[in-house]
Amino acid sequence: MSREHEEPVRASPRLSPDAHHPVDASFIVCTRNRAAALEACISSIEAACEACSLSCELVVVDNGSSDDTAARLSRIAAKSAVPVRWMVELRPGLAAARNTGMERARGRLLIFIDDDCIVESSYLQDLNRHYSAGERCIVRGGRVDLGSPRDLPFTIKRSRFRARFTPDVHPGGFVLGCNMTMHRETAARIGRFDERFGAGGPLRSAEDTDYLVRAHQLGIPIEYVPDMTVQHFHGRTTRDAIERLHRDYSFGNGGLCVKHAFKAPWLLRHFCWTTRSAWRELFGGYRFDPEISLSHLTIVAMNLVGAAKFAFLAIRWPNQADADTTSRLPRPQRGTPPC
Numbered sequence: 001m002s003r004e005h006e007e008p009v010r011a012s013p014r015l016s017p018d019a020h021h022p023v024d025a026s027f028i029v030c031t032r033n034r035a036a037a038l039e040a041c042i043s044s045i046e047a048a049c050e051a052c053s054l055s056c057e058l059v060v061v062d063n064g065s066s067d068d069t070a071a072r073l074s075r076i077a078a079k080s081a082v083p084v085r086w087m088v089e090l091r092p093g094l095a096a097a098r099n100t101g102m103e104r105a106r107g108r109l110l111i112f113i114d115d116d117c118i119v120e121s122s123y124l125q126d127l128n129r130h131y132s133a134g135e136r137c138i139v140r141g142g143r144v145d146l147g148s149p150r151d152l153p154f155t156i157k158r159s160r161f162r163a164r165f166t167p168d169v170h171p172g173g174f175v176l177g178c179n180m181t182m183h184r185e186t187a188a189r190i191g192r193f194d195e196r197f198g199a200g201g202p203l204r205s206a207e208d209t210d211y212l213v214r215a216h217q218l219g220i221p222i223e224y225v226p227d228m229t230v231q232h233f234h235g236r237t238t239r240d241a242i243e244r245l246h247r248d249y250s251f252g253n254g255g256l257c258v259k260h261a262f263k264a265p266w267l268l269r270h271f272c273w274t275t276r277s278a279w280r281e282l283f284g285g286y287r288f289d290p291e292i293s294l295s296h297l298t299i300v301a302m303n304l305v306g307a308a309k310f311a312f313l314a315i316r317w318p319n320q321a322d323a324d325t326t327s328r329l330p331r332p333q334r335g336t337p338p339c
Contacts, residue, residue, distance in 0.1 A: 044119040
């Protein structure tokens with residue numbers, strides 16, 4: 001269940017979008033109890049909008065915050081030059097919040113940014129250059145740098161080379177969900193995020209990876225570009241915190257293997273490769289991440305537990321499989337070619 005704030009848009013009439021005059025891009029930011037980080041994120045988005053000619057809106061989905069998020073959003077919306085629409089999504093989980101944001105967004109381009117990220121001022125200029133090349137049906141993600149030197153180097157992607165996804169690499173982290181973009185027609189074709197996955201959901205993570213797998217199954221290219229940069233202030237400074245996140249990621253990825261066992265059997269190949277690496281690790285081989293001392297053994301164990309959890313959920317709620325194709329999606333704009 002979600003509800004939009006009574007006064008969701010506070011901006012000049014010239015900038016305010018409506019159903020007949022959609023904006024070029026919608027920033028979708030989901031948040032929960034990170035009021036200070038969210039305010040910094042929004043400030044960076046406003047700066048990026050000022051540096052580019054694209055018309056934009058900001059869609060913020062509050063997933064049940066108990067801090068002063070609502071008060072801060074009200075103040076931000078009252079003074080922002082960018083149209084700000086914010087709503088409360090009472091169903092727990094990042095995937096549910098992202099679905100709500102995607103349903104309410106009015107932009108031709110959808111930009112998913114996490115609330116603990118800072119967008120660089122050139123972000124929209126980079127994005128506009130890539131999408132102006134003419135390829136509409138694509139999922140594209142950009143560079144994710146470490147925001148704070150105190151945080152451990154995890155949940156980032158700093159490759160300097162443009163790349164297209166192939167099943168030879170695991171989809172997890174190829175494009176990070178904290179910096180993921182697509183045309184609304186592409187989102188309409190892929191469908192909603194599977195709410196069994198993602199932070200706050202029963203499978204804890206991998207809602208973005210599941211989305212990439214489904215895009216690949218439809219023949220939609222997935223591209224990483226070394227610009228469109230965000231700084232990720234994830235706040236995890238200890239190995240124990242990273243270990244917990246590592247376990248959650250592995251748990252969700254195990255569920256993915258079961259969900260897509262027939263349509264994307266290549267995911268099981270990655271599980272087999274990790275199992276082989278875990279066996280070698282037992283006899284002195286390399287760990288998954290020697291710098292942080294993360295183990296292949298943990299990945300295999302949590303993959304198996306996550307696979308069992310997904311099987312349980314599939315038996316208990318068999319109709320959830322239809323959630324990917326529900327009709328509540330961003331509608332393509334009139335006159336735009338199909339993806």
